[in-house]
Each structure stands twice: as structure tokens, then as C-alpha cells.
Amino acid sequence: MSMKKSVLALTLGTLLTAGVALQNEALAQASFNDYVQTQHKFEHQHMNDVDVLVLLVAENEDGSIALPQMWDADTRAMIANALELEEFTGKQGQQVELLALPNFYAKRLWVVGxxxxxxxxxxxxxxxxxxxxxxxxxxxxxxxAKGLSDTQIAAMAHGMDLRNYRFDKYKSEPAPRPDYTVHWHGDDGDAAAAAYAQTQPLAHGVFVARDIINLPGSDGYPQAIAELAQEAVSGYDDIKATVYTPEQVKEMGMGALYGVSQGSQHKAYLLVVEYSGGGDEAPIALVGKGNTFDTGGYNLKTSGSSIARMQTDKAGGAAVLGAVMALAGKDAPINVAGVVPLSHNLISGSATLPGDVLIAGDGTRIEVVNTDAEGRLILADGIWYARDKLNARAIADIATLTGSKVGAVGTDYSAVFSDHEDLLAAMKTAGEETGELVWQLPLGPYDGIIDSWLADVQNVGSPGAQAGARFLQHFAKDTPWIHIDMAGNAYGTGANGIHPAGGNGYGVRLLAEWVENYNAAGN
Incomplete structure (x- = not known):
């Protein structure tokens, strides 16, 4: 694997376009090591002064607990007694902490199942x-970590990295970031180090996606995100970034994308990032919703709690960019294109009105029954671009699309829709491997749910999640296609698992894994 320079940057000039005052001067250039101050070392070396010693213990059928033989008999007996009192069996997630053991080289001992x-x-x-x-x-x-495989050790280190991310660029006095060194004592240090190196491009893609999601709407408008993405991939020799300006979006006939932003001073952009790792083969395309802030337009969001976090409506686009970066960073032998339509759904005298008709890039006339169903409008032109301009061999789109999805499967799963079993199988496997689980919802037989008396189609229908999917399927036509509705999955008010508070970069790992799974299956 070749490690490549990558940066994340926003210049002050970009962010002050149209007079927007930036509370934090700039998002500084950031490599993987700038995000995470912790370090991981995998060579086995004896240490005499340890702050925390973590002993990983597997659960055995006979209930026995194996303690390192290098510890003296008194120490082993003391620890064994403490574990017995706590009824420790090695069950996954169980933990017992022991402090200040006599004549022991670690201040704290954590025994973890x-x-x-x-x-x-x-x-x-x-x-x-x-x-x-x-x-x-x-x-x-x-x-x-004796007894764990190199990939299990690397996964644990990767989880630590993901949890240690912080978005503190708007803090006047940021708290110190975690800064410690973890020494992993496993069976094969070189193999564990190599496995961990494979996780770093993936973590970096997640970090970039989180930064994009967390950027407030007045600073993270379409042009700013497009230029940020260009900078983020500028150090990758194998990634080509193309940005279409609002004038070009309009000239190319992408009226659905342009129409969503026409009421804002920040008009629509289209970002395309193409990674070439697979020779002359047609690319797999990832299309991500990049609505940089969503007021709902004239179908105004009236819930304060809902509108307050609408900068997260660009999470699908962030996931696409992060996934392309991750695949490029690990030199995946695949051609992948990321297409991110960028919009800013505001209200003004020039905004799209309910009942207006927009013309998409493929010529489809769309009746806009609800201006708050804007994500599918911009994705329609993104999917058209992937199919018509990039000749994609398969398309996956991802978006925070419908509240109906949350009602159907909650936030532990994304909802997926497709008629292509090979795409679905690769996606379900990717979800299980990454922990970003997916649940298939039916596309049919909901015939007629997006029919319009006024135009070719309308942008809403019932059931809501299926209407969104059927709408997007129209633009994919005969290209193998899968839709991921990740509404409710992009953001958390508190830390949970591998995610800190805020935008979590959901979808980066799912998409990257899916691309590799789908390609490996010979598709």
C-alpha cells in the first residue's frame, strides 16, 4: 500500500465569499496524524512503567481464565480471586479494573473480555x-492481545482512532485531544502493523466526512464544500476532481439540481471525483446527497429540533468523498467515481415553489409537490450524470432522504432498495463487516406512487421511503442500481461506540467495503 499525502483545507477567501463571517479562520490542512494524536506500536517490548495494562481474555467453555505465566504466582492468584468475586467469565465487553497491585509494573490493570x-x-x-x-x-x-489475529488487533486500534476524532474548530479553547501510545503485544507484530496500516486510509476518509458534516450551513455552502473536496483529494495522484459551477450545471440541463438552490445566494454545484485504480474498466459510481443546508424551502421545516441540525443533510455526499479517498489511499484495483450534487435549499423571491415543474438532465419533467423533498431532486441529476456521462457499470446512491425510513427501521439500520440481488448481497455483507447495518425494503409493487397529472413524475408519494426510491430508480434506468436511505444515521448528540458526538461519517466504510465486495464478486 502506498501512503499518499492528503489534505483538508478551506481558505479564508473561499469562506468569505458573499461576506460570510467565519467563526473559525479556516479548516487547517489535516493529514491522518493531525486528526489523531494517539499512536499504535506493534513490536513486543517489555515495559517497566505502564499507566494502563489491558489484558484481553477470551471466554472459554470451561469457564477458566488464562493469566500470563510471566506474572508471579501471588499476582496471578490475587487477580484470579478478584475476577472470581466479580463473576468475570470473559464474555465480550466484560471488564474488571484493579488498581495499584503490589509489586506490579502497571498502575492500572483492566481485564477485558x-x-x-x-x-x-x-x-x-x-x-x-x-x-x-x-x-x-x-x-x-x-x-x-495474545491469541487475537492481526486483523482483530488492527480492528481494535482502528476503533480507538475513530472514537478519538474531535471536531473542535469552533471552540475558543479546545480541550486537549487524547495523546497516548498504545503498545500491542500480540502474536505477530509485523502482521498486525501491516493490517493496521490498511485501516488508516479508511479512518482518514471518515475524518474528512465528519468534518464536512459538522461544518455549519453558513460556512459549508456548495462552493465551499466543492473547493474543500478539491483540496482534500489534491494529494492523490490517482484522483481527478472536477467541479461544475452553477452556470455549467444550468447549461448542462440539470434543472432539478439547479432548481433546489435557485432561492439561495449559494447556487448549485456538482462535484465529481474519479479514482482510477482498475485500468480501462467502467467505473462503479457512488452518488451522494450534498444538500449543505435544508430549510425545507417553502414547505418550511417547522420543528426547531429538526432544522437545527440540517447541515447534516450533506452526509451522503460526505460519505461518497470519504469512500473514494479510502479506496484510493489503499490502492484498491478498481475504478470508482464519486458524484456529489451540492445544493442550498433556502427561501427567497426566486426560490422554487410548490407546484413548479423542473426539467432534469435526462429530460424528465418533475412536478415539485413538496420543496422539502429536495434530496431526490439533486440525486436525480447526480444519477443521470453517473449513468450518462460516466457510463457507470453500477450505481449506489446514499442520502439522508426520508423520515419514513426512520419510522420503518429506526437508526440501527439504513434502508436499502434494489432489484439487483448481486448489489444487495454485497451491500448486506458490507454492512455486517463494518457494523453499518442495512435492511432491505421492497421497491414494489408500488406502481403509480410518483405519477403526476401535471408532469412526467412528482417528487413525493406514499409510502414515503418507497416513493423516494422509486423516483431515483427512474433516473438509473437499466443501470444496476442500489439506493441507501441513511436518514437518522448521520449524527449523534453524544458519543456512542466508534463515534464521537456530532457527524459520524456513516457510510464511508459501508460504501468502500461494498465497492470492494461487489468488484471481487466479478461484477
Whole structure:
């Protein structure tokens, strides 16, 4: 794997376009190491002064607990007694903390259960849980991980990295970021180090996506996000970034995308990032909703709690950019194109009105029954571009699209829609492997739910999640296509698992894994 320079930057000049006052001067250039101050070392070396020692213990059928033989008999007996009192069995997530053991080389000992099996997603969550506890407790950490595979150790380290991200650019006095070194004592340090290196491009893609999601609407408008993305991929030799201006969007006939932003001073842009790792083959296209702020337009959002976090409506687009960066960073042998339509759904005298008709890039006339169903409008032109201009061999679109999806499957799953079993199978596997779970909802037989008496189609219907999917399917036509509705999955008010508070970069890992799964299956 070749590690490539990558940056995340917004210049003050970009952010002051149209006189917007930026509270934080700029998003500084940021490599992977700028996001995370913690370090991971995988060579086995003896340490005499350890702040926290983590002993990972598997759950055995006979209930026995294996303690390192290098510890003296008195220490092992003391620890065994404490574990027995706590009824510790090694069940996944169980933890017992022991402080200031006599004549012991670590100030704290955490005995942590890994269960009888430790899947990748579970290992990531276990690492994240350790990171949540370590933030202000340690500088030097040793993890005894004998018996774990190199990929399990790498997954735990990856989970720690993901949890340790902070978005503190708007804080006047940011709290210190976690800063400690983790020494992993496993069976094969070189193999674990190589496996961990493969996770770094993926984590970096997540970090960039989180930054984009968290950027407030007045600073993260379409032009700003487009230029940020260009900077983010500028250090990758194999990624080509193209930005279409509002004038070009209009000239190309993408009236659905242009129409959503026409009421804002920040008009629509189209961002296209193409990674070439697979020779001359047609690309797999990822299309992500990049609505940089959503007021609902004239169908105004009236809930304060709903509108307050509408900068997260660009989470699908952020996921697409992060996934392309992740695949490029690990030199995946695939051609992948990311298409991100960028809009700003505001109200003014020139805004699209309910009942207006917009003409999409493929010529479809769309009756806009509800201006708050804007995501599918911009995705329509993004999908058309992927199909018509990029000749994509398959298309996956991802969006915070419908409240109906949340009502149907909640926020533990994304909803997926497709008539193509190979796409669905690869997506379900990707969800299980990454912990970003998906649940298939039916596309049919809902015939007629987006029919319009006025135009060719209308942008709403019932059931709501299916109407959104059927609308997007219209623009994919005969290209293999899958739709991911990630409404409710993009943001959390508090830290949870591998995610800190705020935008979580949901979809980066799911999409990157799906692309590799789908391609590996010979599609």
C-alpha cells in the first residue's frame, strides 16, 4: 500500500465569499496524524512503567481464565480471586479494573473480555470503548492481545482512532485531544502493523466526512464544500476532481439540481471525483446527497429540533468523498467515481415553489409537490450524470432522504432498495463487516406512487421511503442500481461506540467495503 499525502483545507477567501463571517479562520490542512494524536506500536517490548495494562481474555467453555505465566504466582492468584468475586467469565465487553497491585509494573490493570468470537465490528467497538476510558488516564498503554489475529488487533486500534476524532474548530479553547501510545503485544507484530496500516486510509476518509458534516450551513455552502473536496483529494495522484459551477450545471440541463438552490445566494454545484485504480474498466459510481443546508424551502421545516441540525443533510455526499479517498489511499484495483450534487435549499423571491415543474438532465419533467423533498431532486441529476456521462457499470446512491425510513427501521439500520440481488448481497455483507447495518425494503409493487397529472413524475408519494426510491430508480434506468436511505444515521448528540458526538461519517466504510465486495464478486 502506498501512503499518499492528503489534505483538508478551506481558505479564508473561499469562506468569505458573499461576506460570510467565519467563526473559525479556516479548516487547517489535516493529514491522518493531525486528526489523531494517539499512536499504535506493534513490536513486543517489555515495559517497566505502564499507566494502563489491558489484558484481553477470551471466554472459554470451561469457564477458566488464562493469566500470563510471566506474572508471579501471588499476582496471578490475587487477580484470579478478584475476577472470581466479580463473576468475570470473559464474555465480550466484560471488564474488571484493579488498581495499584503490589509489586506490579502497571498502575492500572483492566481485564477485558473478548467473548468466544470477536468479529471485526465488535473488535472496533471494543477498541472504541477502551479509548473512551483512556482519554485522560494514561500516556503509556500496553494491551496483551495474545491469541487475537492481526486483523482483530488492527480492528481494535482502528476503533480507538475513530472514537478519538474531535471536531473542535469552533471552540475558543479546545480541550486537549487524547495523546497516548498504545503498545500491542500480540502474536505477530509485523502482521498486525501491516493490517493496521490498511485501516488508516479508511479512518482518514471518515475524518474528512465528519468534518464536512459538522461544518455549519453558513460556512459549508456548495462552493465551499466543492473547493474543500478539491483540496482534500489534491494529494492523490490517482484522483481527478472536477467541479461544475452553477452556470455549467444550468447549461448542462440539470434543472432539478439547479432548481433546489435557485432561492439561495449559494447556487448549485456538482462535484465529481474519479479514482482510477482498475485500468480501462467502467467505473462503479457512488452518488451522494450534498444538500449543505435544508430549510425545507417553502414547505418550511417547522420543528426547531429538526432544522437545527440540517447541515447534516450533506452526509451522503460526505460519505461518497470519504469512500473514494479510502479506496484510493489503499490502492484498491478498481475504478470508482464519486458524484456529489451540492445544493442550498433556502427561501427567497426566486426560490422554487410548490407546484413548479423542473426539467432534469435526462429530460424528465418533475412536478415539485413538496420543496422539502429536495434530496431526490439533486440525486436525480447526480444519477443521470453517473449513468450518462460516466457510463457507470453500477450505481449506489446514499442520502439522508426520508423520515419514513426512520419510522420503518429506526437508526440501527439504513434502508436499502434494489432489484439487483448481486448489489444487495454485497451491500448486506458490507454492512455486517463494518457494523453499518442495512435492511432491505421492497421497491414494489408500488406502481403509480410518483405519477403526476401535471408532469412526467412528482417528487413525493406514499409510502414515503418507497416513493423516494422509486423516483431515483427512474433516473438509473437499466443501470444496476442500489439506493441507501441513511436518514437518522448521520449524527449523534453524544458519543456512542466508534463515534464521537456530532457527524459520524456513516457510510464511508459501508460504501468502500461494498465497492470492494461487489468488484471481487466479478461484477
Amino acid at each position: 473478548t467473548g468466544s468470537e470477536l468479529a471485526r465490528a465488535d473488535a472496533e467497538k471494543l477498541g472504541a470503548s477502551l479509548a473512551a476510558q483512556l482519554n485522560d488516564k494514561a500516556e503509556t498503554v500496553v494491551v496483551h
